[in-house]
Amino acid sequence: MKVIRVKDYQELGKKAAAIIIEHVKAKPDAVLGLATGSTPQTTYRELIRDHKENGTSYRQVTTVNLDEYIGLSPEDPNSYHYFMKKELFEAIDIASENTHLPNGEAADLEAECRRYDDLIRSVGGIDLQLLGIGRNGHIGFNEPGTSFQTRTHVVELAEDTRKANARFFPSLDAVPTSAITMGIQNILESKRILLLASGPAKAEAMARLLNQREITEAFPASCLHLHDDVTVIADEAALSLVD
Numbered sequence: 001m002k003v004i005r006v007k008d009y010q011e012l013g014k015k016a017a018a019i020i021i022e023h024v025k026a027k028p029d030a031v032l033g034l035a036t037g038s039t040p041q042t043t044y045r046e047l048i049r050d051h052k053e054n055g056t057s058y059r060q061v062t063t064v065n066l067d068e069y070i071g072l073s074p075e076d077p078n079s080y081h082y083f084m085k086k087e088l089f090e091a092i093d094i095a096s097e098n099t100h101l102p103n104g105e106a107a108d109l110e111a112e113c114r115r116y117d118d119l120i121r122s123v124g125g126i127d128l129q130l131l132g133i134g135r136n137g138h139i140g141f142n143e144p145g146t147s148f149q150t151r152t153h154v155v156e157l158a159e160d161t162r163k164a165n166a167r168f169f170p171s172l173d174a175v176p177t178s179a180i181t182m183g184i185q186n187i188l189e190s191k192r193i194l195l196l197a198s199g200p201a202k203a204e205a206m207a208r209l210l211n212q213r214e215i216t217e218a219f220p221a222s223c224l225h226l227h228d229d230v231t232v233i234a235d236e237a238a239l240s241l242v243d
């Protein structure tokens with residue numbers, strides 16, 4: 001696991017975007033695994049800036065996102081479909097049919113999970129997967145206790161996760177209680193993984209990941225020690241408790 005230390009959230013976005021851009025230039029039909037949340041926002045802004053200034057093209061790129069809330073429509077401003085459209089997709093030249101997220105409104109959620117696994121396989125697997133990390137160590141919505149063998153599945157969201165995400169909703173009650181997420185196995189099958197962490201709220205999780213290095217399903221991000229091409233980009237605040 002390689003760790004890149006950056007000064008702050010802005011630098012984090014620049015560094016992560018530079019790695020993604022380099023990847024897309026080397027492989028114009030790359031499959032990018034994308035994430036939502038606050039952490040990747042500066043990265044997406046840098047990708048948009050570079051697209052406008054330097055013309056990096058995403059015309060042949062395919063994206064698969066980690067997760068989506070159950071019960072929110074793609075038009076709901078709190079859905080991850082909406083987030084991706086506003087934060088990235090509508091500002092670059094990616095074809096909307098090449099952008100994929102789980103369907104949180106599927107009538108048969110089990111069938112939707114299998115469809116998503118098949119989709120990831122059919123595009124040849126993920127070349128570069130972007131990840132944030134939850135305060136409890138979750139990656140995607142794989143909460144503590146999730147088996148490392150899981151593929152796309154339905155999860156009940158941990159209370160801590162719902163509280164952390166309540167800032168986007170009118171109240172805690174409005175935060176969905178469940179989601180569809182890629183599983184740990186899907187994530188570990190990505191060829192390369194980029195984990196981003198910013199701010200003091202992530203310091204304890206980063207210390208557990210980088211100091212203790214214990215591999216346990218109680219701390220989902222620890223599965224990344226099993227992968228041989230992981231780059232962590234974190235700012236000084238997120239690394240403040242790391243030895």
Ligand code: PGA
Pocket residue numbers: 036037038039040132133134135138139140
């Ligand atoms: P955040 O979420 O980027 O909004 O902190 C990260 C996560 O929970 O995976």
